[in-house]
Amino acid sequence: MPDDELRSEQEFIDVLYARVDALRGGTEASVADALAQGNTPMQARLERDVLVAERSGLLAALNAVDGSLCFGRIDLAPDGSPSGGRGGHPSGTTHHIGRIGIRDDDAAHTPILIDWRAPVARPFYLATGHTPMGLRRRRHITTEGRTVSALHDEILDLGDRERTGHEDPTGDAVLLAALNSARTGRMNDIVQTIQAEQDRIIRAPHRGVLVVEGGPGTGKTAVALHRAAYLLYEHRELLAKRAVLIVGPNPAFLGYIGEVLPALGETGVLLATVGELYPGVTATASDTPAAAAVKGRADMAEVLAAVVRDRQTLPDPVIAIEHDRDVLMLDSGLVGVARERTRDAGLPHNVAREHFEGHILNALTDMLAERIGTDPFDGSNLLDPSDITQIRDELAENPEVWAAVDTLWPRLTPQRLVADFLAEPDRHLDASDADAVRRPVTRAWTVSDVPLLDEAAELLGVDDRVARAAVEQERDRQIAYAQGVLDVSYASRTYEFEDKDEEDAEVLSAHDIIDAERMAERHEEDDHRSAAERAAADRTWAFGHIIVDEAQELSPMAWRLLMRRSPTRSMTLVGDPAQTAEAAGVGSWADILHPYVEDRWEHTRLAVNYRTPSEIMEVAAAVPRAGRPDFEPPSSVRSTGVRPWLRETADLAGTVEKSVAELAPAEGRLAVIAPRGLHPELAARLDGITAGAEPDLTRAVVLLDPRQSKGLEFDAVLVVEPGSFGTSDLYVALTRATQTLGIVHTGELPRALADAVRAGTLAD
Numbered sequence: 001m002p003d004d005e006l007r008s009e010q011e012f013i014d015v016l017y018a019r020v021d022a023l024r025g026g027t028e029a030s031v032a033d034a035l036a037q038g039n040t041p042m043q044a045r046l047e048r049d050v051l052v053a054e055r056s057g058l059l060a061a062l063n064a065v066d067g068s069l070c071f072g073r074i075d076l077a078p079d080g081s082p083s084g085g086r087g088g089h090p091s092g093t094t095h096h097i098g099r100i101g102i103r104d105d106d107a108a109h110t111p112i113l114i115d116w117r118a119p120v121a122r123p124f125y126l127a128t129g130h131t132p133m134g135l136r137r138r139r140h141i142t143t144e145g146r147t148v149s150a151l152h153d154e155i156l157d158l159g160d161r162e163r164t165g166h167e168d169p170t171g172d173a174v175l176l177a178a179l180n181s182a183r184t185g186r187m188n189d190i191v192q193t194i195q196a197e198q199d200r201i202i203r204a205p206h207r208g209v210l211v212v213e214g215g216p217g218t219g220k221t222a223v224a225l226h227r228a229a230y231l232l233y234e235h236r237e238l239l240a241k242r243a244v245l246i247v248g249p250n251p252a253f254l255g256y257i258g259e260v261l262p263a264l265g266e267t268g269v270l271l272a273t274v275g276e277l278y279p280g281v282t283a284t285a286s287d288t289p290a291a292a293a294v295k296g297r298a299d300m301a302e303v304l305a306a307v308v309r310d311r312q313t314l315p316d317p318v319i320a321i322e323h324d325r326d327v328l329m330l331d332s333g334l335v336g337v338a339r340e341r342t343r344d345a346g347l348p349h350n351v352a353r354e355h356f357e358g359h360i361l362n363a364l365t366d367m368l369a370e371r372i373g374t375d376p377f378d379g380s381n382l383l384d385p386s387d388i389t390q391i392r393d394e395l396a397e398n399p400e401v402w403a404a405v406d407t408l409w410p411r412l413t414p415q416r417l418v419a420d421f422l423a424e425p426d427r428h429l430d431a432s433d434a435d436a437v438r439r440p441v442t443r444a445w446t447v448s449d450v451p452l453l454d455e456a457a458e459l460l461g462v463d464d465r466v467a468r469a470a471v472e473q474e475r476d477r478q479i480a481y482a483q484g485v486l487d488v489s490y491a492s493r494t495y496e497f498e499d500k501d502e503e504d505a506e507v508l509s510a511h512d513i514i515d516a517e518r519m520a521e522r523h524e525e526d527d528h529r530s531a532a533e534r535a536a537a538d539r540t541w542a543f544g545h546i547i548v549d550e551a552q553e554l555s556p557m558a559w560r561l562l563m564r565r566s567p568t569r570s571m572t573l574v575g576d577p578a579q580t581a582e583a584a585g586v587g588s589w590a591d592i593l594h595p596y597v598e599d600r601w602e603h604t605r606l607a608v609n610y611r612t613p614s615e616i617m618e619v620a621a622a623v624p625r626a627g628r629p630d631f632e633p634p635s636s637v638r639s640t641g642v643r644p645w646l647r648e649t650a651d652l653a654g655t656v657e658k659s660v661a662e663l664a665p666a667e668g669r670l671a672v673i674a675p676r677g678l679h680p681e682l683a684a685r686l687d688g689i690t691a692g693a694e695p696d697l698t699r700a701v702v703l704l705d706p707r708q709s710k711g712l713e714f715d716a717v718l719v720v721e722p723g724s725f726g727t728s729d730l731y732v733a734l735t736r737a738t739q740t741l742g743i744v745h746t747g748e749l750p751r752a753l754a755d756a757v758r759a760g761t762l763a764d
């Protein structure tokens with residue numbers, strides 16, 4: 001009886017939540033207890049902090065998954081049945097599958113809910129009637145809050161006669177319900193309905209670079225995020241320390257996907273655009289496409305290296321240094337030798353400066369020693385080594401020497417170097433490239449400046465002598481402080497225990513087990529930030545894994561930056577070359593990857609479009625096909641029976657207003673995708689619309705330019721003036737809708753759309 005099935009699932013869910021509530025209560029209490037301990041001795045505080053961090057993570061996960069904790073169940077085939085194969089199970093063995101794993105409170109800590117990422121859960125995603133993987137039945141459990149609202153069963157053992165009354169004959173009712181549901185402006189996880197081709201990528205054992213390619217709506221982003229969650233589960237220890245970085249094309253997109261991983265109980269991930277990966281720099285200005293293309297080119301690495309070399313100058317013709325009533329001449333020959341020797345060491349500019357200083361001081365010392373110490377009779381030098389050392393020390397005290405070194409080999413910051421180069425690029429670029437990138441020194445940074453800054457930081461290195469000295473000083477200070485703490489603890493021990501019996505006096509104090517130096521080290525480790533937070537503040541952080549979405553958009557210079565953050569080359573790259581919009585984007589995966597991993601990377605493909613109904617996809621695919629007749633779009637998993645439509649008008653704003661009113665879904669989201677130049681006019685006409693650089697995607701109607709719409713999706717989309725979009729921008733814009741698409745234009749239509757009207761795939 002169906003009701004019995006529902007009732008028994010509800011009973012299970014009730015037990016599950018009772019356990020979760022108990023766990024949550026216990027965890028909250030232990031965190032509160034630990035925090036209430038206040039300022040306890042250092043060792044105990046350390047332990048307390050570890051406990052608080054761990055438990056807070058568990059608490060965050062429990063809170064995040066509340067309401068949709070369990071979504072599936074697998075019933076294993078008993079021994080002897082065809083599905084059970086040789087490794088069958090006792091009759092009645094079932095596993096419930098959920099967003100996180102939960103164990104019972106019994107002595108064996110029996111699992112009551114299996115984490116979707118555990119190997120036991122895998123048949124839930126892969127089993128078919130043809131290959132049942134030991135299952136007899138798969139059940140999707142739909143809940144509203146803590147109440148079971150529906151069950152969908154698939155029979156995988158065709159010989160099994162038992163029926164539940166919840167059978168789903170096609171097996172895709174849950175998937176279709178998810179795809180047809182109203183959009184919210186935030187991406188959802190797909191953990192309940194991951195498809196087999198997606199599951200294989202999510203759990204791919206490959207440790208190096210994995211490329212996931214697929215057309216619009218094939219779930220690339222969803223797969224990438226679930227792969228991050230899977231890797232965090234599978235390699236928890238390593239990745240908790242080194243963090244996972246997810247790179248997306250713009251902040252609005254990162255906001256759109258930002259809730260998926262927390263909903264899966266994972267918070268230790270850093271989401272960033274390339275423009276956010278240079279700590280301390282915020283890219284607020286934008287580049288022209290021509291400037292972005294020049295700045296993104298691979299040869300900019302050599303250009304910047306030349307810019308740095310340019311700052312290692314020679315005297316023109318000499319620098320005179322007054323020293324002790326003598327005048328010493330630094331000429332270009334002498335400085336040239338010092339410069340070559342310094343360069344030969346192959347160190348970054350600021351680090352190499354110490355060597356340059358040494359060479360210059362030696363040269364001046366030789367010069368002076370020769371002048372004052374040469375025997376006029378036989379030309380031999382009368383000075384002994386201690387005289388020479390003294391001369392060198394005195395020269396090192398002379399500010400004129402340091403002024404000369406500052407001119408010849410200045411300390412440089414990446415910001416200064418790049419800003420100066422962009423203000424006067426002519427020495428290093430040809431005229432048209434220089435014109436494209438030239439800008440005032442005070443202008444704000446752009447996203448394409450960030451890889452240049454990162455490159456400059458590598459070329460310059462950090463002269464950390466001052467910082468090292470400061471660290472040493474701080475360490476001495478902490479040791480002194482720790483010594484003070486230990487002295488106090490020793491004193492208080494005497495005071496506390498002096499009147500007690502012998503036994504108590506034997507109690508060990510911190511003083512007995514830890515010395516001041518170790519205690520100071522512990523204090524240094526006392527950094528409460530998560531790995532992701534520390535990574536965000538550290539330009540040289542090496543991430544455990546990097547996921548790049550819309551990877552086709554990144555320039556060669558951006559790849560250089562990302563590869564530096566991934567010395568192990570453990571990366572998942574997701575993209576679709578047909579959607580490449582950026583002029584600086586790279587054409588083929590092989591071109592991108594060869595410099596870093598040669599051909600040691602794997603390529604996978606997703607071929608089913610879960611977003612765009614076939615009626616819309618037919619029109620959209622004609623756009624790239626106009627230039628590439630062999631172009632194959634992904635095949636849509638759904639059709640709606642609703643043809644997209646097109647309207648020509650003389651009154652653009654009026655027609656857009658009317659069309660928005662028609663298209664706006666009762667529930668869900670609508671996007672108007674229009675060229676940026678039209679935004680002020682359209683925004684003024686459309687009440688309550690959200691627009692701008694980072695529009696609020698949760699609002700009912702949002703106005704975007706084609707680039708901003710990348711990676712996003714809406715129930716309904718209105719494309720305005722498609723004739724002004726480039727091919728890939730138009731393809732992106734046309735593939736954003738899950739239900740309906742309208743097009744409004746005044747000007748000429750792109751050929752593909754005009755053909756679609758003639759063919760009747762686009763209604764007019």
Ligand SMILES: Nc1ncnc2c1ncn2[C@@H]1O[C@H](COP(=O)(O)OP(=O)(O)OP(=O)(O)O)[C@@H](O)[C@H]1O
Nearest residue numbers: 190193194195216217218219220221222610611711
């Ligand atoms: N297995 C699935 N179950 C439910 N929904 C899915 C599944 N796979 C994909 N989707 C949905 O399909 C839509 C498109 O997915 P996604 O945005 O990941 O595609 P994409 O390949 O990154 O697209 P684009 O390249 O156009 O940005 C999303 O709403 C996603 O949740």
